Amino acid sequence: xxxxxxxxxxxLRSPLLWGGGLFAGFCGLVQSGAIxxxxxxxxxxxxxxxxxxxxxxCVGMAALAIKAIDVAVQRATVGGxxxxxxxxxxxxxxxxxxxIDGVGEDGSYVSTRLRGALDLVLRxxxxxxxxxxxxxxxxxxxxxxxxSYGLVRFVIWAxxxxxxxxxxxxxxxxxxxxxxxxMENISGVVAGLGxxxxxxxxxxxxxxxxxxxxxxxxxxxxxxLTAVDxxxxxxxAGRFQSTAGGDAAATAVARLGETLARGTAKLVDAQAQAWxxxxxxxxxxxxxxIADVEKRLAVSMQSAIEAAANxxxxxxxxxHDRLVxxxxxxxxxxxxxxxxxxxxxxxxxxxxAAQGELLSQVVAATRDLTGLERVLQANLETVxxxxxxxxxLATLTAAVHLLAARAGHVTAENGRVTFSGRSSGxxx
Numbered sequence: 001x002x003x004x005x006x007x008x009x010x011x012l013r014s015p016l017l018w019g020g021g022l023f024a025g026f027c028g029l030v031q032s033g034a035i036x037x038x039x040x041x042x043x044x045x046x047x048x049x050x051x052x053x054x055x056x057x058c059v060g061m062a063a064l065a066i067k068a069i070d071v072a073v074q075r076a077t078v079g080g081x082x083x084x085x086x087x088x089x090x091x092x093x094x095x096x097x098x099x100i101d102g103v104g105e106d107g108s109y110v111s112t113r114l115r116g117a118l119d120l121v122l123r124x125x126x127x128x129x130x131x132x133x134x135x136x137x138x139x140x141x142x143x144x145x146x147x148s149y150g151l152v153r154f155v156i157w158a159x160x161x162x163x164x165x166x167x168x169x170x171x172x173x174x175x176x177x178x179x180x181x182x183m184e185n186i187s188g189v190v191a192g193l194g195x196x197x198x199x200x201x202x203x204x205x206x207x208x209x210x211x212x213x214x215x216x217x218x219x220x221x222x223x224x225l226t227a228v229d230x231x232x233x234x235x236x237a238g239r240f241q242s243t244a245g246g247d248a249a250a251t252a253v254a255r256l257g258e259t260l261a262r263g264t265a266k267l268v269d270a271q272a273q274a275w276x277x278x279x280x281x282x283x284x285x286x287x288x289x290i291a292d293v294e295k296r297l298a299v300s301m302q303s304a305i306e307a308a309a310n311x312x313x314x315x316x317x318x319x320h321d322r323l324v325x326x327x328x329x330x331x332x333x334x335x336x337x338x339x340x341x342x343x344x345x346x347x348x349x350x351x352x353a354a355q356g357e358l359l360s361q362v363v364a365a366t367r368d369l370t371g372l373e374r375v376l377q378a379n380l381e382t383v384x385x386x387x388x389x390x391x392x393l394a395t396l397t398a399a400v401h402l403l404a405a406r407a408g409h410v411t412a413e414n415g416r417v418t419f420s421g422r423s424s425g426x427x428x
Contacts, residue, residue: 013066015151019059026054042198049166049199053159057206060155064213067148071221074108078227082114083235093240094261096122109228113137117236127240134236138229145221149214156210163203170196372403 011017029035030045044054083099096118103114113134120133170193376396 015059015063015066018062018066019055022058022062023055026058027051043202043205046198047166049162049169050202053162053166053199053203053206056155056159056162057210060152060159060210061213063151063155064210064217067152068217068220071217071224074110075220075224075227077108078110078224078231080231081235082110082231083239086239090238091240092261093121093125093127094265096240109141109225110231113141113228113232114235117232121240130236130240134229134232137232138225141225141228145218145225149218152210152214156207156214159203159207159210161203163200166199166203167196170199369403 026035026044030041035041035045044050082103084102100115100118100122103118104111105115116137117130117134121127121130376399379396
């Protein structure tokens with residue numbers, strides 16, 4: 001991933017790539033006719049030397065643009081106090097390591113200056129030489145800023161050289177066009193001299209533009225370096241406790257104290273690491289013990305549950321057997337009761353059959369009485385008609401008595417109704 005970031009940074013900060021793209025765009029506009037001004041075409045695209053000059057100008061412009069953007073971004077971020085306020089009484093030189101960790105590594109002038117100064121304090125264990133080191137770092141940044149314009153300076157130097165080369169080529173073409181036999185034809189000489197002067201004029205104009213832009217950006221960057229010097233001095237001056245001005249014994253004691261402090265810090269870190277390792281091991285052992293206890297508890301609970309389940313199963317089987325036996329006993333009792341009820345029902349049915357036969361005999365006797373009544377009624381009508389009513393009445397009375405006497409002799413034998421005699425015939 002770092003290689004990808006480095007490649008991306010190289011592409012974004014490469015003047016050759018951006019300048020080449022800008023030159024390709026210019027050539028495309030000229031070839032397509034978008035740029036058709038005669039002066040522009042004459043001085044920028046009239047000869048291959050002019051194309052080279054424009055290409056170098058595009059590279060220089062790209063380098064200056066990238067530099068201007070970088071300076072502007074850094075100038076916007078300069079300000080405040082990156083290291084925080086200075087505590088009362090200052091800080092020990094051993095605390096420079098913590099301050100270095102708090103400073104970013106973005107490659108800016110501020111971060112580079114602060115990290116260089118803090119690194120000196122951390123390595124030497126003293127801030128006595130911090131002021132001189134800050135001046136040294138300031139000179140390094142100034143030299144670095146001057147070196148960053150190397151490509152632009154080369155382009156500014158190379159463009160006039162190309163102009164002079166175009167001049168030489170033009171004069172050479174003009175001289176080659178001269179002929180002793182055709183002195184009146186000077187068009188070739190004029191064309192060659194035109195090329196010579198045009199390329200020189202273009203080179204001088206482009207180099208002047210680049211020199212002016214370089215001067216402006218350099219002044220802007222010098223202001224940035226001045227601001228960085230102020231930030232570094234404000235952040236570091238008086239921050240660390242110094243042993244300058246004391247005797248050798250005090251210096252040695254101070255150095256010894258710092259050494260003891262660093263050793264104590266390392267010892268504390270080692271002890272903390274040991275405690276952390278011990279905590280990790282204790283946690284692992286505790287987890288193992290907990291897992292063993294959980295396993296044993298699970299086995300014990302499983303055994304207890306199985307024993308309880310077996311006991312409940314036996315009790316349920318016994319209860320089921322008792323319920324089945326009780327149900328069979330109840331079914332046997334119900335069967336006996338049903339048998340008795342069937343026998344009683346049979347006897348009641350036989351009694352009902354006997355009573356039905358008796359009722360049949362009664363109905364038959366009633367039918368005989370009905371017939372007798374009809375006969376008597378007929379005889380009565382006959383007697384009434386014949387005028388022998390009194391005699392007939394006496395006869396009827398005798399017949400009633402006779403019928404009553406016969407009805408009294410009816411008896412029941414073996415479930416049947418029996419009459420002693422039957423009436424037949426008519427009354428006289």
